[in-house]
Amino acid sequence: MASHVLSLRHIIKSYHDTVVLDIPNLELDYGVYWLLGGNGAGKTTSMKVMAGLIPFRGDILVENNISCNKQPVQYRRLVNYAEAEPLYPGFITGSDLVSLYVKTKGKGYKDIQEVIDLLGVASFIHQPVSSYSSGMLKKVSLLLAFTGTPKVILLDEPLITLDTQSLPLLYTLVDEFHQQYGVTFCITSHQPVTAGSIHLKVEGKNIVKV
Template sequence: MNEWIIETKGLSKRYKGRYAVSNLNLKIAKGDIYGFLGPNGAGKTTTIRMLLGLIKPSNGSVHIFGKALNKERLSILRRVGSLVEYPSYYGHLSATDNLEAIRRIIEAPKARIAEVLSIVGLSKEARRPVKGFSLGMKQRLGIASALLGNPELLLLDEPTNGLDPSGILEIRELIKQMPKQHGITVLISSHLLSEVELTAGTVGIIRQGELVFQDTIANLHQQAQGSMSLVVSDPEQAHITLRQHGIEAVHRGNTLLLEQTSDHTVARIVRTLVERKHDIYRVEEKRKTLEELFLQIVGEGTQL
């Protein structure tokens, strides 16, 4: 059974002996929103260009909709909408004509142009030449172009680049709707975790061309789980007491660090210690934010 919409095996791209992308094994399920994360220059755009056949991989393979990209590129691209790196546009044409230039090639129905313009909120600007557009508006036009052919898969490379906060929110909502309303699978790349944290179901984190994390966002949250620190009057004794009750803690200075943070466990620990006449000065939860975890994952290995 092969239900991956995108599956890459050992995907690599080498430029002059240096790997821009190396041994990438992406797996993206149908109807998922996949957040493709990594710092600038980590190989996100290179990967997306390989997924679209704009550049040829040095090694490895790409399968989209279960078909090999190098054999059935055109029939795959017919079902894919994309926005790569920065939006493409013809400055001397209006937004409508820009979409018409694409529509003539993909043979979408004419009415679809007005539809996608209203989806991205450009209906009022449709008649203006695109060269006068702000970066945010060009970005919206790029997203409109990607949606024009009613794709089953959307590849969006940093789609909220250059958008103002309300624009970012709008696009985020729009992307969230895709799988629910139309069953579209979305791959969205970003260098900010916060960008995809609220939309993505799965994240892949790429660092220096290598995939260092690929799992559901829920599991990433799991990893980001914090710890409890207890400051008590007699930490040494308290440590022994807890161990007798089968609770593992780490003793550091006058603090005890606990991995378990469920309400039930914390309550039990506090009750036990109070019953044994320990004074408890502080009970603190130390939560690692996803952002911290992301930075930690991304930062590993980059320090000299």
């Protein structure tokens, strides 16, 4: 029997004694998943929990094997995350961030320079992050999510602040990493995803609105 890609077990996340996330059991198989909900619905909290970036009760396993709580370093190599509104120290450059991620996560499925060129990041990647617009920050965040050899890539609101010319490029990357490298995606959105966007790129795959 094939193992689940991501298994959430007895997940409880609370802020100031208020439970904001309660997931008794959720198994995600290979696919592309949309997490659809309005602002404040808990999408980002869910993503940060799945990325292993904030504390929570319960556990999450990658392929029923690597535990977020017991093997956090291995887990974070297998689960990549791009923030909805990324923030980085202003004095570092995008190139510094890429070097750090490549060193930490190892050789990727795809040469990182190819991803840099595809997303149009090369023109500003050597500049300090403090000079970036919100759209430039978004591109760097997405670029970092495609480093290494993850089993899962979490994209939090990838469509916001991204220019329309870059959207097809993002869909191309999702399609390639999903179909060629077997990566499962979980993508959040606060608005319905229209047919003709990623649906055309991963036609026939497991696209689920949660």
